[in-house]
Amino acid sequence: MAKANQFTKGNTASRGKGRPKGSKDKSTMKAREMIASFIDGNAGRLNDWLEEVYRQDGPRAAFNCFSDLIEYHVPKLARNEVTGPDEGPVELVISWQEKK
Numbered sequence: 001m002a003k004a005n006q007f008t009k010g011n012t013a014s015r016g017k018g019r020p021k022g023s024k025d026k027s028t029m030k031a032r033e034m035i036a037s038f039i040d041g042n043a044g045r046l047n048d049w050l051e052e053v054y055r056q057d058g059p060r061a062a063f064n065c066f067s068d069l070i071e072y073h074v075p076k077l078a079r080n081e082v083t084g085p086d087e088g089p090v091e092l093v094i095s096w097q098e099k100k
Contacts (some may be wrong), residue, residue: 039069 020026024032039046046069054062084090 035069 050062050066052067082090
């Protein structure tokens with residue numbers, strides 16, 4: 001005998017009960033919170049560390065360290081390209097409506 005929660009072909013009772021599309025899982029959220037807490041709690045020390053990297057390896061290395069760390073705290077923006085039909089240019093048509 002099949003249990004009520006067991007999957008059987010055609011059973012749609014549990015459809016849609018998972019995590020909502022686009023939501024972050026718990027481990028990702030915890031990791032982001034930990035990184036944010038680390039950055040907030042060590043802001044002064046982080047500045048000292050970056051200055052030390054700057055002195056030893058130069059400005060490019062310090063910037064790379066900072067950008068590598070900050071991308072986990074502030075998400076990158078997605079780059080989207082808008083194209084028209086068949087990957088062509090976007091065409092805008094502007095017209096004025098006649099007064100009635």
